[in-house]
Amino acid sequence: MKLKLVYISITNKVNNTLDPRRRRYTLNMNIDPKLFETIYTSRALRRFKNEPVDDEVLFQLMDAAIRAPSGQNAQDWRFICIRDPKIKDKMHDWAQTPWLRYSARYADDPSEIDKLPRSQRLSLRSVEHLVHHFKETPVVVLVLGLKDRHSTPGGSAFPAVQNLLLAARGLGLSGSVFNFPLSHESELRDLLEIPDSNQIYCVIPIGYPSDQHGPLKRKPVKEVVFIDRFGEKWPFAESQPDKGWEDKWMT
Numbered sequence: 312m313k314l315k316l317v318y319i320s321i322t323n324k325v326n327n328t329l330d331p332r333r334r335r336y337t338l339n340m341n342i343d344p345k346l347f348e349t350i351y352t353s354r355a356l357r358r359f360k361n362e363p364v365d366d367e368v369l370f371q372l373m374d375a376a377i378r379a380p381s382g383q384n385a386q387d388w389r390f391i392c393i394r395d396p397k398i399k400d401k402m403h404d405w406a407q408t409p410w411l412r413y414s415a416r417y418a419d420d421p422s423e424i425d426k427l428p429r430s431q432r433l434s435l436r437s438v439e440h441l442v443h444h445f446k447e448t449p450v451v452v453l454v455l456g457l458k459d460r461h462s463t464p465g466g467s468a469f470p471a472v473q474n475l476l477l478a479a480r481g482l483g484l485s486g487s488v489f490n491f492p493l494s495h496e497s498e499l500r501d502l503l504e505i506p507d508s509n510q511i512y513c514v515i516p517i518g519y520p521s522d523q524h525g526p527l528k529r530k531p532v533k534e535v536v537f538i539d540r541f542g543e544k545w546p547f548a549e550s551q552p553d554k555g556w557e558d559k560w561m562t
């Protein structure tokens with residue numbers, strides 16, 4: 312049977328029948344292969360077209376973001392959607408600080424970047440692009456939340472972040488977390504008049520991407536998922552391909 316629930320067939324309904332071998336009900340639902348394709352291919356895209364994100368689109372993104380779960384349904388997240396060029400200019404400048412630190416390791420020999428494995432090289436180049444074009448980003452979303460309120464800091468903000476990123480994907484936009492401007496957090500707080508009660512969780516530049524989504528490079532399940540106790544290998548995962556099941560979902 313082995314994960315029949317998930318993968319019986321991408322196209323078929325899974326019937327609500329008692330499987331005699333499992334002695335419990337299989338899922339009664341339609342599998343949505345598009346959802347899986349989206350999950351398996353949503354990259355952090357950092358190059359944007361020169362195309363504005365209008366209010367209707369932005370509202371849809373944020374309205375999807377706030378559908379996320381939060382501790383006690385407190386919803387004490389707050390978002391600042393930044394379009395003001397003067398603010399973006401400042402954030403652009405602040406984003407240079409971590410980049411200079413980061414790129415210093417390639418300063419002696421920039422051709423070292425070209426020797427990196429492909430996915431690392433492309434990712435680094437896209438970060439570099441965003442650093443140099445941050446101020447042209449159509450909209451930047453700053454994600455905030457009440458300080459000291461939750462036992463799992465960020466736990467009540469990042470589900471909304473992921474909703475936002477998936478909603479962006481759904482509307483043909485893209486975004487990614489990009490915290491470089493937080494290198495000047497106190498200046499940013501002053502500029503945006505953020506009260507002390509609120510913590511900044513992350514910065515998300517959003518726009519219509521000029522790069523493509525596609526397969527993601529991730530550690531295999533067997534390396535990061537244990538059974539019952541830390542470090543205990545999961546035999547089923549051990550027997551799966553290192554690249555996981557992406558071929559099942561990607562068209």
Ligand SMILES: Cc1cc2nc3c(=O)[nH]c(=O)nc-3n(C[C@H](O)[C@H](O)[C@H](O)COP(=O)(O)O)c2cc1C
Nearest residue numbers: 353354355356434438487488489490491513527528
């Ligand atoms: C909490 C968090 C912080 C991140 N901070 C940055 C950042 O400061 N700069 C950046 O370029 N990407 C940042 N990222 C994006 C990750 O680098 C990116 O999601 C990861 O490399 C996977 O990229 P991929 O989905 O395209 O494979 C952050 C992601 C998360 C979840």
